[in-house]
Amino acid sequence: MRNRLGNYQIHLDGTDVKLIELLYDNARTPIAELARAVGMTAPSVNERLKRLEENGVISGYRIEVNPVVLGYRLMAIVRMRQHPGKVKQLESLIESIAEFVECDKVTGDDCYIARLYLQDISDLDPILDPILDRVAEIADTNTAIVKSTPVKRRLLL
CATH class of the missing domain: 1.10.10.10 (Winged helix-like DNA-binding domain superfamily/Winged helix DNA-binding domain)
Known part of the structure; x- marks a missing residue:
C-alpha cells in the first residue's frame, strides 16, 4: 500500500x-x-x-469521546457561505464559537461546514439561534440535524 x-x-x-x-x-x-x-x-x-x-504515517494516538454517553444525542451540521469579502472574519468567528466541535473549509456552494452537538431537539433554538444570529451578519447558513451515521470515519489504507 x-x-x-x-x-x-x-x-x-x-x-x-x-x-x-x-x-x-x-x-x-x-x-x-x-x-x-x-x-x-x-x-x-x-x-x-x-x-x-x-515518517508521519502515524501522527498521534487519540481517544474518542462518545457524545451520547455525555448526554448529547443529536448532532447539527451548519453549512455557511460567507458574504463577499468576509471569509477571514467568518473563519475567526467560527473559531471563537466553542459549540462548534469541528469545522471544514470546503469548495462548492458552501464555504464552511461546522458540527455541534445538542442534548435534545428542544436545545436547537436556544443554543443555535444565538450562534446563527452572530454568523448571519457575515454569512448565509443552512442547518441540518444528523439522523444517523451509516459510515463512520474509516481508516485510510
Whole structure:
C-alpha cells in the first residue's frame, strides 16, 4: 500500500497495515499484544511504530469521546457561505464559537461546514439561534440535524 505524504511516498507492507489497523481499533493496545498479533518481537514492533511515527504515517494516538454517553444525542451540521469579502472574519468567528466541535473549509456552494452537538431537539433554538444570529451578519447558513451515521470515519489504507 502506498500513501502520499508531502512530496514523497511511504510504502506500507502488510505488517505495517495490520499494526495501524490494530491501533486504530484501540490506540492503547500494548506493544506485547501487537507483537503477538503480527508474529514479531516487541522490540521489532516498537521500531516499526517509531519509523511510522517519524515518517508521519502515524501522527498521534487519540481517544474518542462518545457524545451520547455525555448526554448529547443529536448532532447539527451548519453549512455557511460567507458574504463577499468576509471569509477571514467568518473563519475567526467560527473559531471563537466553542459549540462548534469541528469545522471544514470546503469548495462548492458552501464555504464552511461546522458540527455541534445538542442534548435534545428542544436545545436547537436556544443554543443555535444565538450562534446563527452572530454568523448571519457575515454569512448565509443552512442547518441540518444528523439522523444517523451509516459510515463512520474509516481508516485510510
